[in-house]
Amino acid sequence: MSTPERRAELTQRLAAVRARIDAAMEAAGRTDPVTLVAVTKFFPASDVDLLAELGVTDIGENRDQEASAKVAELAHRDRVTVHFIGQLQSNKAGSVARYADVVHSLDRAKIARALDRAAQREGRVLDVLVQVGLDAAGGRGGVAPEAVRDLADVVGGLEHVRLRGLMAVAPLGEPARPAFARLRGLAETVRADHPAATWLSAGMSGDLEDAVAEGATHLRVGSAILGSRESHR
Numbered sequence: 001m002s003t004p005e006r007r008a009e010l011t012q013r014l015a016a017v018r019a020r021i022d023a024a025m026e027a028a029g030r031t032d033p034v035t036l037v038a039v040t041k042f043f044p045a046s047d048v049d050l051l052a053e054l055g056v057t058d059i060g061e062n063r064d065q066e067a068s069a070k071v072a073e074l075a076h077r078d079r080v081t082v083h084f085i086g087q088l089q090s091n092k093a094g095s096v097a098r099y100a101d102v103v104h105s106l107d108r109a110k111i112a113r114a115l116d117r118a119a120q121r122e123g124r125v126l127d128v129l130v131q132v133g134l135d136a137a138g139g140r141g142g143v144a145p146e147a148v149r150d151l152a153d154v155v156g157g158l159e160h161v162r163l164r165g166l167m168a169v170a171p172l173g174e175p176a177r178p179a180f181a182r183l184r185g186l187a188e189t190v191r192a193d194h195p196a197a198t199w200l201s202a203g204m205s206g207d208l209e210d211a212v213a214e215g216a217t218h219l220r221v222g223s224a225i226l227g228s229r230e231s232h233r
């Protein structure tokens with residue numbers, strides 16, 4: 001596909017997603033800002049640059065090796081905030097801290113401390129979200145709901161990472177909205193101890209309306225904007 005054709009496709013897809021978000025916000029009676037994070041996993045840096053030219057300010061990446069190389073290629077790196085949204089191992093913290101601005105998938109104190117040390121070496125402060133596991137089987141990753149406050153307290157005590165809120169993925173095989181309602185309740189509990197932790201990262205292409213209804217401030221949308229990833233593997 002040529003660049004003009006890809007630009008036209010992305011323009012159309014973005015408009016459709018933004019219309020869905022606007023409708024969901026109106027239905028929820030919300031007027032506060034919502035950040036659209038375009039998930040660009042498996043798509044080239046050229047697509048990220050096109051999205052930046054179309055006004056997308058936030059992108060999400062899942063895999064460190066792919067993300068680090070892609071971010072280095074960007075012509076419009078200064079226009080986008082890079083969110084790392086994949087599962088993170090402590091041995092990757094040093095790499096992620098070099099290029100990511102936000103980490104959504106913090107689920108262990110060990111990783112929090114590794115990110116803190118890495119951010120200190122890089123001379124920066126990383127925004128982080130604690131990932132909550134909302135499915136009983138734990139297949140989606142994240143800390144157990146009953147341990148969220150303890151992990152939030154650990155993060156809140158570190159100097160080079162900044163607790164911004166909570167993130168979760170809706171459980172497979174369950175309605176999304178009740179799960180997001182549970183996440184919202186946990187977020188309110190965390191904010192009681194950490195008032196600056198106001199972000200709620202929830203909702204993807206298939207369930208963004210439910211996430212907006214339950215107060216999501218960040219929506220991680222991939223296929224609805226960029227198309228099927230399978231053809232880009």
